[in-house]
Amino acid sequence: MKRTVPIIVSFIVGMGLMLDNFVKFAPLNTAAVSVRSWLVIIALFSIMVAALNLLLVHIPRIRKRSGTWTQSAVLITFMLLTIFTGVFMGTKNTIYATFYDGILNPGSTTVNSLLAFFIASAAVRTFKARSLESSLLLLTAILLMLSNVTIGSAISKYIPILGQWFTNVPNATAQRGLIITSSLAFVTISLRNILGLSTQWLGGKD
């Protein structure tokens, strides 16, 4: 029962939502709208489960004063403060807005900007002519970099044209190939789950 009922529910809901994309049938279309709105409720429940996990992982760490327990204390304090201010004082409240605009946003932007250095370090490590494939990758990368800066066209008027060709022909072809095969795989993995062939997400045994 523990596994059979969810498989039946996922089969009915999966098939219904799939048909909703192709068929004009008022009862089905209305039901699909309702089911999609349930997603919000399910997502809310999963947020509660996730918040509970944070408490279960970090509170024992704080209690035992083990490892990076001070960071756990900061995390739990600010999580509870944010929930408290958001629920009781509203999301327009200055304290709540400060948590968001003064702490979270600058932190996110800072980490995002680090990506430039990570890209550079990954590129330095990768663009080495160790084999035929890596040499081709290196040459294409140099050509594309040159085609995107003014010095490229100053060296030769053909560099931007060649760069454009690489982007529009081999690159676009490969990307479309990926999209087509991935889409087919999307369908089969969805069918595997709708038909109950992949059931790991259901957890335990019957």
Place this chain on the structure above:
Amino acid sequence: MNLIAGKIFSFLVLIALSVMTVLLIQRMRQSKEPVDIRRLAGLDALEEVVGRATETGRPIHYNPGIGSIESASTGARVLGGMEVLGWLSFQCARYDTRLITTHSSPSSYAIAREVVRNGYVQAGKPENFREESAQFLSSNQMAFAMGAVQIMQRENIASNVLIGSYGAECLLLAEAGNTLGAIQISGDTNAYQLPFLIVTCDYSLIAEELFAAGAVLSNNRDVYGSLIAQDYGKIIALVLLVVGSLMVTFGNKAIVQLLSW
């Protein structure tokens, strides 16, 4: 009840693919003939991932990215990753190797927790499951990435498995794993993130390989049937592409009209 114009051909293709999948699953159930599946280097390396972590006594880190399971665009990729996670958690439970999974989406965390716990149950060691095995970090992309990087560094992971749906955070995660000298396996279908994963990881599952991974690891003949159906789908798509291109080149738009029927 009417079919929506412009989507009739897609609907017929979907029905054909579904029927083909079900028939091939039934055929695989009845036949005993061995199935020859192309080996994927990334999947073969998964055993190395578990082996190295077991030998060194260091944990394995698994991360499915920022994609959520309920999203139409990322859900299938996260599910594909979960199939790999199921196998990984079972192996970790068998060899008493620590597995740490970090999550950004609350829904994918909830599913992953069950998948990991199921792995421990199947291995007969449910008591070894810890809440730390599946950790929710943050819904904010960069906060999540930094949290995962800190856990990877603090726990000095031996292996890093990044299979799921990624955004810009994939480079942060993979570069951190690279700095630690961890063996890394990645998988995604997002063409914008794949180059980053390919250059930073030891092995990568590209596009459909991600979805095949779970099927291959499951060693389940029913699931192999769905893989064969997928291959037939690819052949049909290829024939349509070649025939369509030739017909359009010679001025015949019959295939274009059929596709937009």
